[in-house]
Amino acid sequence: AKYRTVDEEFFEELEEILISADVGVNTVMELIDELKMEVKRQNIKDSSRMKEVISQKLVEIYYGDDEEEIEELQLNEDGLSVILFVGVNGVGKTTTIGKMAQRLKDQGKNVVLAAGDTFRAGAIEQLEIWGQRVNVPVIKHSEGSDPAAVIYDGIQSAKSKGADVLLCDTAGRLQNKVNLMNELSKVKRVIEREIPGAPHESLLVLDATTGQNALSQAKTFSESTNVSGIVLTKLDGTAKGGIVMAIRNELDIPVKYVGLGEKVTDLQAFDAHAFVYGLFADMLEEQEEQSS
Amino acid sequence: MAFEGLADRLQNTFQKIKGKGKVTEADVKEMTREVRLALLEADVNFKVVKDFIKRIKERAVGQEVMQSLTPGQQVIKVVKEELTDLMGGEQSKIAVANRPPTVIMMVGLQGAGKTTTTGKLANHLRKQHNRNPLLVAADVYRPAAINQLETLGKQLDMPVFSKGTEANPVDIANEAIQQAKDNHNDYVIIDTAGRLHVDEHLMDELQQIRQNVQPNETFLVVDAMTGQDAVNVAETFNEQLDVTGVVLTKLDGDTRGGAALSIKAVTDKPIKFAGMGEKLDQLEPFYPDRMAQRILGM
Numbered sequence: 001a002k003y004r005t006v007d008e009e010f011f012e013e014l015e016e017i018l019i020s021a022d023v024g025v026n027t028v029m030e031l032i033d034e035l036k037m038e039v040k041r042q043n044i045k046d047s048s049r050m051k052e053v054i055s056q057k058l059v060e061i062y063y064g065d066d067e068e069e070i071e072e073l074q075l076n077e078d079g080l081s082v083i084l085f086v087g088v089n090g091v092g093k094t095t096t097i098g099k100m101a102q103r104l105k106d107q108g109k110n111v112v113l114a115a116g117d118t119f120r121a122g123a124i125e126q127l128e129i130w131g132q133r134v135n136v137p138v139i140k141h142s143e144g145s146d147p148a149a150v151i152y153d154g155i156q157s158a159k160s161k162g163a164d165v166l167l168c169d170t171a172g173r174l175q176n177k178v179n180l181m182n183e184l185s186k187v188k189r190v191i192e193r194e195i196p197g198a199p200h201e202s203l204l205v206l207d208a209t210t211g212q213n214a215l216s217q218a219k220t221f222s223e224s225t226n227v228s229g230i231v232l233t234k235l236d237g238t239a240k241g242g243i244v245m246a247i248r249n250e251l252d253i254p255v256k257y258v259g260l261g262e263k264v265t266d267l268q269a270f271d272a273h274a275f276v277y278g279l280f281a282d283m284l285e286e287q288e289e290q291s292s
Numbered sequence: 293m294a295f296e297g298l299a300d301r302l303q304n305t306f307q308k309i310k311g312k313g314k315v316t317e318a319d320v321k322e323m324t325r326e327v328r329l330a331l332l333e334a335d336v337n338f339k340v341v342k343d344f345i346k347r348i349k350e351r352a353v354g355q356e357v358m359q360s361l362t363p364g365q366q367v368i369k370v371v372k373e374e375l376t377d378l379m380g381g382e383q384s385k386i387a388v389a390n391r392p393p394t395v396i397m398m399v400g401l402q403g404a405g406k407t408t409t410t411g412k413l414a415n416h417l418r419k420q421h422n423r424n425p426l427l428v429a430a431d432v433y434r435p436a437a438i439n440q441l442e443t444l445g446k447q448l449d450m451p452v453f454s455k456g457t458e459a460n461p462v463d464i465a466n467e468a469i470q471q472a473k474d475n476h477n478d479y480v481i482i483d484t485a486g487r488l489h490v491d492e493h494l495m496d497e498l499q500q501i502r503q504n505v506q507p508n509e510t511f512l513v514v515d516a517m518t519g520q521d522a523v524n525v526a527e528t529f530n531e532q533l534d535v536t537g538v539v540l541t542k543l544d545g546d547t548r549g550g551a552a553l554s555i556k557a558v559t560d561k562p563i564k565f566a567g568m569g570e571k572l573d574q575l576e577p578f579y580p581d582r583m584a585q586r587i588l589g590m
């Protein structure tokens with residue numbers, strides 16, 4: 001195959017591809033500068049090796065100084081583990097809980113769900129349907145009740161059942177709503193008080209179609225719930241979710257899972273290599289088709 | 293916040309250029325670079341930004357600026373004018389059918405805010421226009437979607453048409469219209485399931501509903517936090533369903549909402565309403581000029 005030359009035009013196109021993947025203009029410009037140096041250093045003339053070079057740089061940005069490692073859930077091996085799900089409205093929290101429950105069950109764990117969204121119309125019923133689908137108990141109060149009280153009950157009930165994992169749903173909220181963020185801190189405090197070391201994970205659910213605002217989401221939710229990982233949903237569409245690069249880079253929060261649809265099986269562990277490749281693959285694949 | 297300093301930077305650049313008796317090519321270059329960054333950081337689509345910057349550059353070195361007595365101020369005016377233009381002029385109204393009921397179809401990606409907006413719109417029609425809407429639960433896929441709409445109907449004390457999750461959405465829509473006629477509901481608002489624009493099967497379902505009920509309005513509901521992908525989504529929904537208007541939700545957040553600009557640019561369909569919260573009275577008419585300022589962070 002013939003490859004195009006790696007010139008100014010190549011980098012311009014790469015810049016556009018990455019920006020259109022929501023990576024964020026600052027991160028993209030830094031990356032392009034570094035890539036230009038790399039190309040010079042290695043004396044690369046055509047694009048045949050660029051796939052590898054770009055991938056490597058992106059993975060480097062993603063992992064920073066950390067070792068590359070698969071980020072698993074940090075669960076309490078003997079006793080109850082609590083996982084708190086947080087995020088803005090409509091990103092996929094409740095659905096992810098359904099999928100995650102199945103995943104944990106498949107690993108032989110006993111799972112309980114807590115219906116901590118007492119606000120949105122139909123939220124409790126939605127979680128109950130997921131509970132029925134994957135056949136796990138759902139602890140709930142009535143609509144409009146105190147979410148912290150539901151979670152408290154969830155913990156007591158999970159403990160008395162000898163369950164392994166409690167998955168806590170919460171209502172979607174925009175991060176600039178101070179009172180709602182305080183409500184979330186309260187939920188977290190209740191969990192901390194009931195079980196030392198809990199919540200074992202606070203997962204921020206992010207919609208892959210989200211643009212630069214996701215960074216603000218990650219910052220503010222971290223302040224109130226000390227986010228330990230991200231679930232990047234709706235990656236089955238055309239959005240690439242590139243903003244998680246900046247989130248990892250600036251806030252050091254790793255992506256743990258990706259959502260790839262609405263079915264119970266549509267949850268996968270995050271694979272950084274596959275992910276970064278997806279950010280720019282369109283560009284290089286197009287070229288290969290054109291040049292072959 | 294995500295956009296710290298953005299407005300300041302832009303203001304700085306404008307400040308520098310403002311008092312100038314002569315605007316050089318370098319001035320224009322520096323200013324357009326800042327504007328480009330501001331727009332990209334606000335999630336305006338990069339293609340839209342490219343075209344926009346090109347137009348600004350052309351006008352900035354043109355006669356209106358060069359021959360002006362205050363060229364610096366003139367350039368800034370050009371930027372604001374072009375942006376407001378791109379965002380669209382006046383607010384537009386909601387359609388009224390010659391023969392009732394007027395049919396409104398709500399479409400969009402998963403989680404955008406369709407069901408909530410269905411309730412808000414019904415509330416708006418009753419409060420502002422003294423109408424008597426029927427809500428239609430045509431989402432048979434999402435767990436408890438019908439329950440969600442029924443709960444909203446109860447809160448509003450308005451009728452909700454549903455046939456459970458086994459029925460076909462096309463049949464649901466057809467029967468709902470008949471019921472609206474029988475019961476003298478003058479508006480019918482159909483809540484459809486969220487779907488990806490690339491899901492052929494489900495997009496086809498929407499086309500079938502549309503052919504059957506011939507909606508007077510098809511509202512594309514879009515989350516204001518959407519990034520660069522907004523153009524793909526809006527273009528595809530518009531191509532396949534000939535959208536008549538857009539509702540931008542979750543504008544009560546701190547997103548700049550550049551998606552609004554991209555959608556307007558690629559579809560040329562008006563943004564009719566803004567969702568400003570989760571409650572049923574938090575729907576507002578959309579103001580293009582305010583949105584333009586928000587996007588630039590001014």
Ligand SMILES: Nc1nc2c(ncn2[C@@H]2O[C@H](COP(=O)(O)OP(=O)(O)OP(=O)(O)O)[C@@H](O)[C@H]2O)c(=O)[nH]1
Nearest residue numbers: 089090091092093094095172234259260261402403
């Ligand atoms: N295509 C796709 N849709 C998804 C995915 N995850 C969730 N959804 C859909 O997104 C919509 C919103 O999902 P929910 O789970 O209700 O989101 P949530 O964050 O709990 O929403 P709120 O509680 O209202 O804040 C639903 O229609 C889901 O079926 C995914 O990975 N891919």
Ligand SMILES: Nc1nc2c(ncn2[C@@H]2O[C@H](COP(=O)(O)OP(=O)(O)OP(=O)(O)O)[C@@H](O)[C@H]2O)c(=O)[nH]1
Nearest residue numbers: 089090402403404405406407408486542567568569
């Ligand atoms: N803050 C805020 N939240 C909103 C707004 N509009 C909708 N929401 C919330 O966004 C979430 C999703 O809204 P839904 O109405 O369920 O969205 P949908 O498009 O019907 O979702 P699917 O049917 O799953 O595709 C809910 O938590 C709503 O309360 C808004 O304008 N502001």
Ligand SMILES: [K+]
Nearest residue numbers: 090207403515
């Ligand atoms: K969304």
Ligand SMILES: [Mg+2]
Nearest residue numbers: 093094117123
């Ligand atoms: Mg939910």
Ligand SMILES: [Mg+2]
Nearest residue numbers: 406407431437
């Ligand atoms: Mg809905």
